[in-house]
Amino acid sequence: MKLITRCLITLMMGSFLWSCDSSNEAEVEENKATEEGDANTDDSSYLLKQGYWIGNLRISKTRMIPFNMEIVKDSVYFVNAEEHIGAKIVEDGAQLVIEMPIFDSEFRISKNDKGVFGFWHNYAKGPDYQIDFTARPIDKEHYDNRFSIPESNTVTNFEGNWETTFDVGSEDAYKALGLLLQVNQDVKGTFLTETGDYRFLQGNAIGDSLYLSAFDGSHAFLFAAEMDGDTMRGTFYSGNHYQNNWVAFRNDDFELRNPDSLTRLKIGEEFSFNFPGIDGKPVAYPSPKYTEEVVIIQLLGSWCPNCMDETKFLTDLHKSYKDKGLHIIGIAFENPETLEGKIERVKELANYYGAEYEFCIGGYASKKEAEEALPALSEVLSFPTTIFIDKDGQIRKIHTGFNGPGTGPYYLKFVESTNKFVQKLLSE
Missing domain, CATH: 2.40.128 (Lipocalin)
Known part of the structure; x- marks a missing residue:
């Protein structure tokens, strides 16, 4: 194995x-x-x-x-x-x-x-x-038979690492890494993309077909596929409003692009912002209050499950290093029309996880609006996007997306590497 x-x-x-x-x-x-x-x-x-x-x-x-x-x-x-x-x-x-x-x-x-x-x-x-x-x-x-399984079910093996392409044949096609585990007819796993992952998926192998689903309160997902030789061909459904086709084949060597290379600081631009905080006070960067501190900026939305996973991680990270000079600021882009409504959503998120770092409101839940609010960034491809700034105010890394717990070893690797990177910045 x-x-x-x-x-x-x-x-x-x-x-x-x-x-x-x-x-x-x-x-x-x-x-x-x-x-x-x-x-x-x-x-x-x-x-x-x-x-x-x-x-x-x-x-x-x-x-x-x-x-x-x-x-x-x-x-x-x-x-x-x-x-x-x-x-x-x-x-x-x-x-x-x-x-x-x-x-x-x-x-x-x-x-x-x-x-x-x-x-x-x-x-x-x-x-x-x-x-x-x-x-x-x-x-x-x-209980584990989410899908209707016949008594005479024959089981195809879907376990492995799958190089996957969603939106096949369109200009919006994107790559993913499928990570699947199988015990008899029961299958678990996820699909990891360059902007995040599809979190915990669970389902069944029925004949030469695979069915995986998930419901988390924000999204309802269904992945349905059939094995065609050595290739899976399927359809992805998100609620009743969206679907696209996908194909996948086993490839243990496939990797996505480096998430630290996708968004950059524009040459000659200074990264700065001034947004309303959820406590009624403005949150501005740069500011003398962050002098000689390592600062992590989190672009998020309370509507985004990957952002929820990252918020939990950053809450723990902040508790570990806040007394050593780590400061975290969450910039939220939210769906409610009013500022008060946006603040309420973010407060619920912060209270739920016990997050003690700063939060402010950047605007509406839109990557385009995030780019307009933070024009020094080359682009915003995903919520979350995380910016690491050293004690001298220099951006050292911009990380796109988040490998959540459902991605297994990719999550463990991210946790380990991020802790080491923060420790390095704090020691400089």
């Missing part, structure tokens, strides 16, 4: 738990364990039947995006491989409501004899964006 696969298996044995109730993830995990221990077997005590469920978002007449759910007392945990995203179930008149943490989306559902039905509303994409939703209880034995 390849080293990269062994590393990915090791990382994916970990658990990543999100909850709307607390910024302390360890506390949330403890709460979940307590709920599981205290849960009464009498389902009538709670709003929904306790245990394992399968949810489905219908994106067309013939396509659904399935995902796993666990109901524990009056909480629901959305499961993607080792990731658990927790939210409370509450009553609102005749309906039940599940408001997703951080992201501006919610489920509004009703009960029937099969389970629940209703809609997932993603307000970040507009007030009218919704997808039909149904969910039903399922026994634990079939």
